Amino acid sequence: MTTPFRTLVRERRSYRSFLPEPLDDVTLHETLADASWAPSNCNTQPWEVHIVSGAARDRLVAALLEAEETSPPNPDFSFDAAAYTGALGDRRHAQGAAYHEALGVERKDYKKRRSVSVQNLHFFGAPHAAFLFLPQVGDSVRVASDVGMFAQTFLLALAARGLAGVPQTTLGMFADTVRRELGISAESKLLFGISFGRPDTSAAAYRYRSTREPVETLVRMHTQ
Structure with missing residues (x-):
């Protein structure tokens, strides 16, 4: 029996703790095949997806950690986080506060907050990470929105399938490192990454859940 969409879309979370066991090849391929049906402008399908697993994953983690320390x-x-002002900034701060609270990290405990942040570069323990690249077309806004639709479908x-993924802007901060390690052309531009696998439901991060604004806050109906 398939999960009703209303349940599926509400139960999807950005998990930040994963079990180490990799997905089997069939599950991975079928999941990506489903994601490939995402819509795109004129069916251009501009997403370029690179997935790391196994030894390639571990080498990239090491390279990202080194880059974070030295470059x-x-x-x-x-x-620019500071560019998120007003209601956008309020939501951004509320999300960060709720996440750190779930982990038991005090606001002024900068050492622990940094250790939490660095987990981004460990892919939160996930056995796989997908890096979403795109070709430069004009100002790239249109192709970036297409990649976003692929990411949500993925x-x-x-x-x-009872699996989970977390989109990470942080991984997009190391575009040169990812390109170098994976042998990707400089013409392909990195938007962000998604760590994914089976969620660790025993982790403190599993208890964290973000909220959503009421429909009336963000949608305006025009009838006349």
């Missing part, structure tokens, strides 16, 4: 961020697309395809 400044080198994202292909800008990100996340729902994982959730439908």
Whole structure:
């Protein structure tokens, strides 16, 4: 029996703790095949997906940790947390506070907060990580939105199988490192990454759950 969409979309979470066992090849292929049916502008399907597992995963983790210690961020697309002001900033701060509270991390415990942040580069223990690249077309906004639709479809395809994934802007901060380690052309631009696998339901991070605004807050109906 398939999971009703209303249940599926509400139960999907951005898990930040995973079991180490990798997915079998059939499950991985079928999940990606489902995700490939995501819509895109004129059916251009501009997503370029690179997945690391096994030894390749471990080498990339080591390279990312070294880059984080020795090099400044080198994202292909800008990100400025301070640019999120007003309600956007409020939601961003509330999300961070709720996550750290679930982990028992005090706001002023900067050492522990850094150790939590670095888990991004360990893929939160996930056995797989997908890196979503795109070709540069104009200002890239259209192709980036297509990649976003692929990513959401992939996340729902994982959730439908009892699996989980977490989109990570942080992984997009190391575009040169990822390209170098995976042998990817400089013409392909990294948007973000998704760590994925089986969620560790015993972890403190599993208890964290983000909230959503009421429909009326973000949607305006125009009838006349």
